[in-house]
Amino acid sequence: MSSSHLSPVAFVRPLVDAELAAFVASRRPLLLEIGAEWEPVLAALEAMISGGKRLRPAFCYWGWRGAGGGEEPGLYTAAAALELLQACALIHDDVIDNSDTRRGQPAVHRRLAALHRESGWHGDPDEFGRGAAILLGDLCLAWCEDMYQSSALPAEALAAGRGPFDLMRTEVVAGQYLDLVEQARGADTVEAALRVMRFKSAKYTIEQPLHLGAALAGRYAELAPAYTAYGIPLGIAFQLRDDVLGVFGDPEETGKPAGDDLREGKRTVLVAETLRRAAADDAEQFRRLLGDPELGAEEIAWMRSVIVDSGALEACEARIADYVADATQALENDVIADDARSALADLIVAATARKH
Template identity: 45%
Template sequence: MATTTADLTPATGRSDWLTALGGELAGHVDEFVAARCAEQFGGRGEGALAVTALPEFVRGGKFLRPMFAYVGWCCGAPEDAAAVRAVAGLELLHCFALAQDDVMDASELRRGKPALHTQFARWHRERGWRGSSDRFGQSAAILSGDLFLVWSEQMLRESGLPAATLARGWPHYDAMRSELATGQLADLVNDARIRPSWESVLDVLRRKSGNYTVRRPLELGAALAGCDSRVSRALGEYGGLVGEAFQFRDDVLGVFGDPAVTGKPTGQDLRDRKASSVVALAITMADATLRRELRRLLDRDAVDDETVAALRDAIMASGAPDQLEKLIDSQVRRALDAIDGANLPARMTETLAALAARSTERVQ
């Protein structure tokens, strides 16, 4: 029989507990998506690719958002299988964001594999159908994202948690979804600007990624469990700090990460001209000569391999990566201080420390 979170004790270690939890979450999502695909696409020609592409797309994630939500639950209630099923749906909310983000960024890869819109475009092209294959792929990926969004709420609603329990969570779930969309729009605006300021990038980073990845899932889980305001405030402060550190790490990896780990070509964020924290901070910290060089490189019509290499060198010379490492360490320390005096269950304090490390680890 597979190990479940209920089989583990604090002595087993928080890492083992999180690994088991991740397996449970992945199992619930995989089962749910496979069932929905069979139900809604089975025997229909337009669903021939969807029944394999959509289940495959949801696999391979880190399930950070459901993990944080379940830890929020465990800060105020006993472990519960229905609660695990409920928070598992947050991974589908994340898949919704990824599918549409890849279309907006024209990213060909996701986790080292063809993005959804790339798969659908290839499917169209191989059949010799009319119209633009790329346009077809983008449209199909957007519709797939819509399905993930619907299924996310369906998983929560059909989890088995009582209606009164779910009622405590709906406002938080709605805020999380709204904040994700408005943050994405703000990020789109920043990417379109010539050079957004560090303050502007930081504001979007907090709203789009910091809150959505850590803070809101924790608050949702805590609300479902009926945690008091003191616990919710502590989790919210921790979540904001760790979420910000998480995005700093993601931005560093977007410029300097190993493609074998990130699943994307080296320096992909530079090729996409993303308004990331590492670029904005580099421009802020650079001296006048280096700032002119950064702007010259960023203003090139095409960001080829040579330009990526030159930009990486200039960003390193600015000191921005080292400064972001210091900010990451500082945010995590402050986050752990925020929960230290909140009288959380000891095992959840340990788990939050483990999750903070997992969310911000250096993987290059």
């Protein structure tokens, strides 16, 4: 297969999808032997992992290629393991945020609550759904490790990759906790939002997958500084774009209801910029509405107007442009193999393009 006619993500995606499907299929008999009750839970998992952008495996693959790695089937297995880590993070994140949807479908905890309700079981369906989703997220975390370790890469390559592979799992959990803390504090500073963004998103989505690819290729020490210089600003730009889409995005594109981030009260840079720039009365009312799960269309529209009129949206777009420029400049480092450099440039667009 040639990558010349495909985008960097499209080239990787079918191979990652095949690895994920094969891995889950290989584990299915074990769970069903334990109990047939696992069938609808596995169906929820399969629905969950069938979607997604596959950005983390793509960055891992192109990080490998940028370090001089060639076509190696085992690399796709190791890269695909990151999708199980992502599934764990998203399932747990939706429980924490009490989200209704994910990727245009019911969130896993909602789907499993519906199973309880339709089965006529005892107890609270929502409580059951949350508990079952937490367990499925835990299973995805365990399977992420199993899938990585079972790849056909040489043992020395897998051992070399353990550093970034292990660190990214710690960092994303730590970043998620910081996010919880900042929401509990009611933090509304750009600095607080950027700290959460760095660990919950930038390092996890882009920097560490790149580092993993370089480490698996045996060139971590040489490539890590260049990949950090590219990955951190791009990761922040990616999350900034995601935050903008969480307020202004088309639900058909985002898979979530319009304005859902405002109902969930997410303390994003976009929100911090709004509270900093808006007139005092508007800022006070914005704070009162933020995090109200019953926000209606008119209130969402008013909050959007404050974001735009205060200059917060424009400020976030300017930040995205600056971070993109930093990531683009980092690609000028000739330590990155030429055939990967153009793919990494295309990934800047894939991660930050406007979709609203």
